[in-house]
Amino acid sequence: MTCVAYRGCAHNDVHDQRIRENFMSHFCTIEANYRRREREWIENLRRFGVKGAHPDDGWVSRTLNEMSPCYPQFWSATVGDLVALGTHERFRLVKLVAHRRGVLDLDYWKFVEIGEAQA
Numbered sequence: 001m002t003c004v005a006y007r008g009c010a011h012n013d014v015h016d017q018r019i020r021e022n023f024m025s026h027f028c029t030i031e032a033n034y035r036r037r038e039r040e041w042i043e044n045l046r047r048f049g050v051k052g053a054h055p056d057d058g059w060v061s062r063t064l065n066e067m068s069p070c071y072p073q074f075w076s077a078t079v080g081d082l083v084a085l086g087t088h089e090r091f092r093l094v095k096l097v098a099h100r101r102g103v104l105d106l107d108y109w110k111f112v113e114i115g116e117a118q119a
Contacts, residue, residue: 041088042074052077056085056092065094065113068106082114 045053053073054060060067067085069075077083079099084091094111102108 037088038073045084046074049082050084050093051075051081053084053086053091055087060085064110066108066110067094068102068108070106077109079109083109083111 042053052069052075054067054069054071054075055073059070067083069077077096079096081096083094083096085094086092093114095114096109096111098110100108100110
C-alpha cells in the first residue's frame with residue numbers, strides 16, 4: 001500500500017505536518033498582508049481628512065442612510081465629517097449630517113453619499 005492509501009504511515013504523518021505548517025505559514029502571510037493594507041488605507045484616509053471608517057455591514061442602513069459605529073476601524077467623527085464605509089478593498093465615502101442617541105445608548109449617524117472607490 002502507498003502512503004496516500006494508508007493514513008497510519010509514518011511518511012504521511014511527516015507529510016501531514018508539513019502541509020499544516022505550510023498552511024499556517026501562508027495563512028499568517030495573508031493575514032499580515034491584509035493588516036498592512038488596512039493600516040496603509042487608514043493612514044491615507046486620515047491624510048485626506050476622513051475622520052472615521054467602519055465596515056459597510058448590518059450596522060449601516062442604505063435605506064435610511066444611517067449607521068451606528070459599533071466596531072469602527074477608527075473613529076473621531078462628528079457632524080460634517082467624512083467617513084469611509086467598507087474596507088481597504090472597496091469603500092464609499094459619506095458625509096455625516098446628523099447624530100442621535102438611540103436604544104441602549106447607541107450612537108446613530110445620518111449621512112449623505114459622496115462616492116464609491118475600489119482599490
